[in-house]
Amino acid sequence: MNFEEHAGKRVLAQAGVPIPRGRLATSPDEAAEIAAEIGPVVVKAQVPTGKRGKAGGIKLAATPDEARAAAEAILGMDIGGHRVERLLIEEKADIAREFYAAVLDDTRNRAPLVMFSTEGGMDIEEVAAERPEDLRKAEIDIRKGFDLVAAREMLSGLDVPDAVPQFLKSLYEVWRTRDAELVEINPLAELADGRVVALDCKFVLDDSAAFRQSDIAGWGAAETMTELESRGRDLGLKYIELGGAVGVLANGAGLTMTTMDAITHFGGRPANFLEIGGEAYTKATDALRLVLSNPEVKSLIINFCGAFARTDVMAEGVVRAWMDLRPNLPAFFSIHGTNEDEAIRLVRDRLGFEPYDRMEDAVRAAVEAAR
Amino acid sequence: MILHNTDRVLVQGITGKQGTFWTEQMQAYGTNVVGGVNPKKAGETHCGVPVYATAKEAAGFDVSVMFIPPGAALAAAEDAIEAGAKMVVILTEHIPSHDVMRIHAAAKERGTRIVGPNTAGLVTPGECFVGIMPAFNDRVFKPGSVGVVSRSGSLGTLICLNLVGAGFGESAFIGIGGDPMIGTTTKDALEAFENDPNTEAVVLVGEIGGGMEEEAAQFAATMTKPVVSFIAGAAAPVGKKMGHAGAIVMGNQGSYASKRGALEQAGVTVVDTPSLIPDALKRAMGSGRVIH
Numbered sequence: 001m002n003f004e005e006h007a008g009k010r011v012l013a014q015a016g017v018p019i020p021r022g023r024l025a026t027s028p029d030e031a032a033e034i035a036a037e038i039g040p041v042v043v044k045a046q047v048p049t050g051k052r053g054k055a056g057g058i059k060l061a062a063t064p065d066e067a068r069a070a071a072e073a074i075l076g077m078d079i080g081g082h083r084v085e086r087l088l089i090e091e092k093a094d095i096a097r098e099f100y101a102a103v104l105d106d107t108r109n110r111a112p113l114v115m116f117s118t119e120g121g122m123d124i125e126e127v128a129a130e131r132p133e134d135l136r137k138a139e140i141d142i143r144k145g146f147d148l149v150a151a152r153e154m155l156s157g158l159d160v161p162d163a164v165p166q167f168l169k170s171l172y173e174v175w176r177t178r179d180a181e182l183v184e185i186n187p188l189a190e191l192a193d194g195r196v197v198a199l200d201c202k203f204v205l206d207d208s209a210a211f212r213q214s215d216i217a218g219w220g221a222a223e224t225m226t227e228l229e230s231r232g233r234d235l236g237l238k239y240i241e242l243g244g245a246v247g248v249l250a251n252g253a254g255l256t257m258t259t260m261d262a263i264t265h266f267g268g269r270p271a272n273f274l275e276i277g278g279e280a281y282t283k284a285t286d287a288l289r290l291v292l293s294n295p296e297v298k299s300l301i302i303n304f305c306g307a308f309a310r311t312d313v314m315a316e317g318v319v320r321a322w323m324d325l326r327p328n329l330p331a332f333f334s335i336h337g338t339n340e341d342e343a344i345r346l347v348r349d350r351l352g353f354e355p356y357d358r359m360e361d362a363v364r365a366a367v368e369a370a371r
Numbered sequence: 372m373i374l375h376n377t378d379r380v381l382v383q384g385i386t387g388k389q390g391t392f393w394t395e396q397m398q399a400y401g402t403n404v405v406g407g408v409n410p411k412k413a414g415e416t417h418c419g420v421p422v423y424a425t426a427k428e429a430a431g432f433d434v435s436v437m438f439i440p441p442g443a444a445l446a447a448a449e450d451a452i453e454a455g456a457k458m459v460v461i462l463t464e465h466i467p468s469h470d471v472m473r474i475h476a477a478a479k480e481r482g483t484r485i486v487g488p489n490t491a492g493l494v495t496p497g498e499c500f501v502g503i504m505p506a507f508n509d510r511v512f513k514p515g516s517v518g519v520v521s522r523s524g525s526l527g528t529l530i531c532l533n534l535v536g537a538g539f540g541e542s543a544f545i546g547i548g549g550d551p552m553i554g555t556t557t558k559d560a561l562e563a564f565e566n567d568p569n570t571e572a573v574v575l576v577g578e579i580g581g582g583m584e585e586e587a588a589q590f591a592a593t594m595t596k597p598v599v600s601f602i603a604g605a606a607a608p609v610g611k612k613m614g615h616a617g618a619i620v621m622g623n624q625g626s627y628a629s630k631r632g633a634l635e636q637a638g639v640t641v642v643d644t645p646s647l648i649p650d651a652l653k654r655a656m657g658s659g660r661v662i663h
Contacts, residue, residue, distance in 0.1 A: 105468050107581060110475040110552045142472045179469055208441060209467035240611055253549055254523020254578055257603040262644050264606035273607075277525055278464055305529040307491055308389075308503035336532050337525075338505045359529060360646045 001205040001220035002048040006088045008183070008203030011216055015174045017167070018197045022090030028071040034089040035067035043070040044088040048221035049080035050202075057084060060092060081224060093199060098187035099160065100124055100135075101168060103146075103175035105182070105206075112140040114151075114172060118158055120187035146172040163196040164188075178216065179209030228272075228293055235286045237274060244269025245370040246363075247297035249287055249318070251309040252277035259303045262360055268367030271297045281309030284317025285324075292327050299330050299369035303359055306337035315343035319350045330369045334362040372458065372484060372555055372563050373543045374434065376499040379405040381429050381456070383447045384438035386417050393438065393503055394418045400506050402499040405432050408447075426454035436460040436492070436501040444488070445470035452483045460501050461487035464550070471552050478554060485554025486547065491524025494544040502546065504528065515540015517652065518564035520557055521576035522549050522583075526603055530576050530645050537649030542570040549578070557587035565594050572597045572656050574648055575639065577630055579604030584630040592637035597655035599648055600641045602630050 003011070009019045021038060024046070025031040035041045045057030052058055057079050061067035067089060077084045098120025106113035117135045119127045128135050138154040140146050151165035167188065175183045184202040191197060210217040225233065232239025242260070246268045250256040256275040263270045271294055276287050291297060302318060304311045315335065322331075333355035335343045344355050356362035380397070384390045385407025395418055398404050406420050406429045413424035423429040427450060435451040437444065437460065444466045451459045452474075459478070466474075466488050478485045486493065492502010497514035500506035504524060511531045517539050521527030524546055531541060545560040547553055557575060564570040575591070575598055577584040584602065591598045605627040631641050640651045 105472070105552070107551045110554075111472055141476055142469065143476050176469065179467055181468060206468045208465040209469065211442065212467070238612075240608075242608065250525070252523055252525025254521070254526030254576070254603050255529060256525075257578065257607055258526050258529070258601075258645060260606040261603060265643050270606065273611075305525045305532070307505045307524050307528050309525070337508060337511065337528050340508075358646055360644050 001207050001210065001217070003203040003205065003219055004046040004048050004086070004221050005044065005201055006046055006086070007219040007221070008201035009198065010219065011178055011203055012174060012198055012201055015170060015177070017170045017174060018195060019201070020090045020093055020197055020199065022088055025071060025087045025089050026085065028068040028075070031071035031087055031089050032064040032068040035061055035064040038089070038091050040092040041067055042090050042092050043067055043074060044090065045074050045077060045079055045084040046086040046088055047079045047082035047084055049082055052079055055079045093189055093197065094192040095189045095199075096192050097190045098199075099164070099190070100127070100186045101171055101188045102182065102184040102186070103172050103180070104184070106139065109139055112142050112146075112172070112175065114138045114140060114146060114154065114168060116155060116164075116168060118160065120189070124186065140172070142176075145176070161190045161194070161196050167196050179206045179213050180204060181206045228290060231293070232274070232290055235283065235290065237276065237280060237283060237287055237290065239290055240273040241294065242270045242272055243296070244271045245296055245298040246366050247271045247291040247294065247300040248274060248303075249284070249291055249300070250275055250303040251281055251306060251314060255303060255305050259301060259359070259363065262363040263301065263367055266364045266367040268370055276314065277309055281306070281314050282317065284314045285321040288318050288321035289325065292321070292325055297329065299366045300332065301363050301366040302331060302333045303362065304335045304337065304343065306339065308338075310338050311335050311343035312339040312346065315346045319346055322351055330366075332356065332362040332366040332369070334359040372486060372493065372545055372560065373567055374493045374495050374499055374501060376401050376403050378434050378499070379403055379432045380501055381406050381408065381426060381432040381435045381451070382438065383408040383426065383435055383451060385409060385420075385422060386412050387438055389503075390438035391418060396507060397500060400500055402501060405429075408450075426451040426456065430454060432456065434458045434460065434501060437462060439463055441465045441467065445473055448474040448485075449477055452477045452481050455481075456483055458484040458486060460490065460492060461485065461548075462490060462492065462502055463487070464489040468552065471550065475552065475554060486545075487550065487553060488548055489550040490548035490553070491527065491546040493546060494541070496541050496543075504544065504546065510535055512544070513540035516542050516569060516571040518542050518545070518560075518567065518570040518573045519576065520545045520547060520560035520564070520573065522547055522557075522578045523576065523603065526645070527576055530574060530601065530648060533646050533648055534574070534652075539649060539652065542567060551581060557583045558590045561587055561590050561594065561598070565596060570596065572599070572652055574598075574652065575600040575634070577602040579607055579627050579630070580625040582625065585633040588633035588637040588639065591634065591639050597652070598639045599651045599655055600634050600639050601645050601648060602627055602634075602641065
């Protein structure tokens with residue numbers, strides 16, 4: 001779950017990590033009011049994506065009138081598919097030097113990684129590729145944590161302000177106590193008055209840990225979803241609209257992706273990703289209703305390969321939805337695995353469809369029927 | 372990581388609905404289940420085996436398989452690791468990532484093999500299995516000489532179905548799990564199959580996301596046994612999680628093209644759809660293979 005900058009900074013501030021003074025505004029007047037309180041400000045679009053500056057979503061404003069004008073220009077902008085509805089109005093920092101700092105899940109080493117660079121404000125992938133010596137990395141034992149000694153060690157030989165080791169330690173604590181997947185500060189700034197503050201913040205909460213971060217979980221940016229996608233989410237189903245005409249219902253992420261691949265391979269386009277694997281295998285009725293709610297769907301491929309997911313339970317769910325809706329479109333089945341005989345019998349007897357023995361044959365038929 | 376019926380298996384969460392159902396399946400198939408864990412039912416007998424309060428109390432086991440919800444998975448895994456498990460098979464999906472890292476750190480220290488999280492388990496056809504795979508379905512699993520490694524349980528099942536339908540059997544199925552941070556990797560499984568006397572060829576079932584297939588490709592290039600592969604996710608859009616937390620393409624990293632390219636460069640035959648695997652396997656096994 002991605003947090004917008006202001007929400008990420010709120011998490012930082014709670015933990016005592018220094019951030020610039022600022023507040024959220026949703027209108028030009030509010031932006032002007034805040035600027036009147038603070039003085040010269042930066043007006044920053046709040047969207048859960050990078051490259052806001054390049055898109056024109058960040059502007060300096062020396063006076064309240066300038067802040068109002070900047071807000072007028074930025075509100076309503078589209079940045080990376082997100083409409084700007086909120087602005088962070090923040091004191092303009094008098095920057096002496098810029099750095100980069102981050103703590104993240106290093107999936108390759110299955111351990112936390114702390115990163116620091118004296119090249120702030122740059123694309124860190126570029127720094128890593130072009131000047132790897134400018135990027136310091138420390139792999140952490142999550143059970144031991146990250147202390148000042150470790151922070152000083154990873155910074156050794158670099159010319160950085162005295163406050164940086166403590167900043168890194170605090171940043172690690174935010175990552176750890178808040179179940180973050182990533183907390184990235186770019187730039188981390190040394191100000192003319194000597195303070196070290198987080199000028200930007202990218203914070204990603206681990207979705208699987210949201211249950212134990214309930215006080216901040218609601219601060220995450222809403223995902224941009226279609227109406228059907230949010231209906232899927234409300235039903236506890238992972239549904240992604242893909243724009244094609246062949247509706248997909250399968251169990252398990254791997255099998256569902258493979259079904260989409262096969263549709264593409266035979267010259268069709270999948271209408272959706274939707275899997276009812278794991279505990280969700282009992283939700284076939286809701287799932288099928290969702291697939292059929294998409295008016296673009298011209299044919300249906302139902303592909304079950306059950307292990308944990310019992311194919312008879314899934315087939316029963318499909319039969320129920322089909323009997324309710326009686327959709328006027330062709331469906332093609334491939335059913336294998338746990339309790340397949342019962343599942344095939346259900347589909348044959350109740351719906352009159354004969355499941356295919358090979359998944360590819362069912363998919364090919366579905367692609368042809370959608371033409 | 373190839374399971375045998377001499378391995379003594381402990382089932383953590385044995386008394387739950389799924390724990391019970393799958394323990395019965397495992398026992399019927401030949402898995403040597405020696406006990407279960409549930410602190411609330413310690414001292415009882417369930418599925419014909421003793422229930423212990425902790426894995427440490429159970430002792431005397433080699434492999435633990437966890438039917439445990441996400442919030443309790445860390446404590447259960449730590450218990451099994453500290454009890455001296457050689458291997459812990461974690462079926463649970465959606466374990467918080469910090470907990471997963473702690474599990475891996477503890478396992479590393481004790482030299483415990485972790486399989487998963489989010490794996491469907493391990494099958495040695497005709498002998499035993501742990502997890503939630505339909506080992507008992509003889510259209511899917513039959514003793515044979517093809518080693519199968521898969522991130523996905525459902526897709527792994529489909530691939531095995533294709534193999535058995537074409538007259539092959541499996542030496543073992545190794546489900547490694549769909550999570551981004553798993554203990555046993557594709558490369559680890561390739562190594563196990565390369566060293567396994569019962570395996571003559573390997574089917575590598577991959578998925579978009581992460582860098583595991585690329586890493587496995589480097590090892591595949593050095594193998595004496597032929598490898599055939601299918602990678603799921605060619606048609607998946609960039610930047611969207613495809614059900615498995617691990618299946619997401621960021622930029623070019625984790626992409627289908629990157630994985631397929633790396634594997635093909637290593638001499639692995641990569642097929643477009645699962646049903647093409649048996650023929651590719653016949654060709655690869657028939658022609659022998661250049662030994663690097």
